[in-house]
Amino acid sequence: MTLKVIDSHFHMWDPQVQDLPWLADLPKLQHKYTIEDLTAEYAKFDVDFLGGVYVEVDAADHELEDKLVYYNRNPKILRRIMRSRVSPYMRIPVFADGIREPLHTPSEPRGRVLEPEFLEGLRTLAELHLPFELCNRGEELPDMAKALKQVPEETVIIDHLGNMPGLDSDSRKAITELGALPNTYIKVSGDNPVDPEIVKFVAGAFGPTKLLYSSNWPVVELNSSFDKHFELMLKLFGEDENFFMNNAKRAYGIEI
Template identity: 75%
Template sequence: MALKVIDSHFHIWDPDTQDLPWLAGLPALQHKYTVEDLEAEYAKFGVDFLGGVYVEVDAADHELEDRLLFENPSPKILKRMLRSDVSPWMRIPINADGIREPLHVDSEPRGRCLETSFIEGLEAMADKGLPFELCNRGAELPDMAKAFSQVPQVTVIVDHLGNAPGLDDDTKAALTALAGLPNSYIKVSGDNPVDPDIVKYVRDTFGPKKVLYSSNWPVVELNSTFAAHFQLMLDTFGEDEDFFANNARRAYGIEA
């Protein structure tokens, strides 16, 4: 039986339709990517690609992005993590299954996650049962641990191994604190080949039920390739059904 795969983090976009300012210096990614393109990548491995989680693309026009996702009929889009600025009065797109406010971009000041409005927004999200998609600058992992420890009831899904810069004492302490939260998960992904030492630490710290596979396609193509990353995940985790599918089901509430 083919390995079942849920990709917990992928993007699609069309620069002819959307303005994505961050692509300006990345000509390799300045073309259209579709769900069908991603399906073709998985088909090369002969796995059963069930679908995945669309994650917002930091577009200039968030409402256009919401509409394009609403109009996309692909059954492979299992959940949608869309953009909003976290606060107790935040606007949430009606087709959102969760929210990401990018904390890794230059426009986000350090300490944003510790602002009162952000913490209160997380509390409101927890009340609504909405998960938060966490993408942060690696050096600020201790800030993330401090912020999310104040709202342990919220589901937080950490992108790209927390963008951990290494395994210094502060980083390990922050990852350990995040792992200890009852509703936390972490993705093994990124736009660089993953560091096996960080993967091992995260796997040991978060445990086998809280670590998610993700491709970060097509951004993974910047410094690696989809094929190289997926093969590395197979070599590292084997055909672990929790890692490749079941943990994503739990984290995002994806029905079997």
């Protein structure tokens, strides 16, 4: 039986159309990337690529990104996670399936997630049944745990293994606390090459129903490659359809 795959984290962009300042020092990624390109990557493997979750790209012009994503009607785009600054009065694109405020960028102050405005924004997202996509600096995992324990009703999907810097005691404690929350999920994604020991620890903390496969394509090409990451995921998880499909369906409310 062919393995069905939902990629819970991919990006698209066109530097000829969009201004992405963070690409300035990354010439390897200064190209156009489309959902059709991603589909071609999966076609190299004997899997059934059902589609994936588009995650905002930290573009300079957020409204232009909203427009480009809105008009992209490729059916492989199963969900769209768009950019907003989290608050109870945040602007949310009408078609968004969830919100991300990048917390891993230098412009974000430490402790942002602990601000009352941010926490109230998470409660607003919970009321709207919109998940929050969490991308944090690894050393701030304890802050993430402290904040999210205050809003356990919100569905939070953590990117890139929480950018866990290692298996130090503070990181392990924070990941264990995050994994115990009822509505938190975490992605095993190709940011830096994945450390199987960290994957093993995170999998134990979150359990088999809250761990999501993601490629982080095309950013995965910076320090690894799509092929190497996907092959490692197959080696670590076999053909586990919870990991490769079902958990993403549950986390994002995907019906397919």
